[in-house]
Amino acid sequence: MNLKNPVIRLPPERIPTHWINLAPYLGYKLPLISPKSLKPSGPEEALMIFPKGIVMQEMNFEDKEIEIPKDLREAFFYANRPSPLHRAYRLEKHLGIEGDDIKIYYKNESVTPTGSHKVNTALAQAFYAKEQGIKSLATETGAGQWGSALSYACALVGIECRVYMVRASYQQKPYRGILMRTYGATVMESPSEKTEIGKKFLAEDPDHPGSLGLAISEAVEDTVVNNDTTRYSLGSVINSVLLHQTIIGQEAKMQMEMAGDYPDVVIGCHGGGSNFAGLAFPFMVDKIEGAKPDLEIMAVEPKACPSLSKGLYAFDYGDTGHMAPIAKMYTLGSEFIPHPIHAGGLRYHGASMLTSMAKDKGFLDSSIHFQTEVIEAGITFAETEGFPPAPETNHAICEAIKQAKEAKEAGEKKVILFNCSGHGFFDLSAYQAYLDGDLVDFEYPQDKIEEAESKLPQIEGF
Ligand SMILES: *Cc1c(COP(=O)(O)O)cnc(C)c1O
16 A cells, blocks of 8 residues: 555554553552541542442552453443554644654544543443442533543443533533533532532622532532432542553554554643553553663643642642542642633642652653643644644643654654644634634742642651
8 A cells, every 4th residue: 555644543352451550560559648637548438439440449559450341341442442543744744854753643532422531531430330330420520521521421331420510611611511411411510509518609609610629529529418329430630540541552552563663752741640641651661661761751731730840749638628538749739729721621739649659750751831832732733633632632742843843953863652632622712812812821830839838738657
């Protein structure tokens, strides 16, 4: 065949059979800490909140591989797995790097039914809930990617879904809410009248815009009140979610092998850490085990919320309301509310426990970009590769373009692989702001870090 095919596909039977658990590779054994007692919390507390299968994975620090149930692998077919790997020939041409000295590949997670990698863990979580006989899952959503993914997964598996969506986002992105309802989910603007905590905040301010921290508190309260039928679901940050995403990197490794390449650098945007870890962890294993000591692994964050790049590595609260467990992570402080940049999925004050430890041990680097340069990268990508990525994803693309240009200037060879975590068809307001000249840049105020340090919970013994 003489056609230059930019898309590398895997046959369905090569959907991975196992997830990769990075915890034993890192020697990760840290407990989650109860925000009330400031002591390690046992599985009993977690079992009230999460499905049992998820709790078991969350606390598995021994098994390097965990088997994916057969029915779940079948569900991945419906979600368009294995997802394609693309060689970005047209982007390369635009950057003036035609030839094979500098190559750019991307793993395309935008092809899932709701448009992002979040479907991978949503299906797993819905599956374990169904297996346990749980009737409904409650969750929160900010930008709406997670709420859409879980609504889809619950519809596929046949359980109910209740989503508390931050009111400001609900009003900014009505189509995300409509998509969730189309899948049969019940969507509440948060703060809502459904929970005590919601009512409390509404009493103070009937037009309260909501926040992710508050929506988490509502979904957890819903779970505790309806504990005979309901469990809670989280879209990023925790070990089990990162575990579920490792099918991305395993597929990418097979596809890179089919292309006859191995990356010099693996890049992903980093909010809670799940899409980054999903692509990077299977490659990171090669670095940790010494097979690829020079592999560069790069997490990319917004300048407005640089948790890994500028945060403290310490035990901190997982949410603003201090209801969720305390964990050791890179953090800007649980009270830090980042500027409302368009990449809503990257506005978390912390980073996942596993990516944090990997950073601390020197297995990954991080970099930061302004939102204007990030959207510019997204526009370049749309013009060359054909679709607008999510604002979050554009952080990874921005870094990939920067590294390609640097390699060109230095006359170096480089194979670049990044994760295209999602498409941006529901996020066109970000592109509109840029095109209309209304996009503003924000930078994290570094003088705030001392205040954050003074407010960390004091945990003894670890
Ligand atoms: C949620 C989301 C992110 C950020 O979350 P991570 O857990 O860091 O991956 C990035 N990209 C897209 C498209 C998302 O929906």
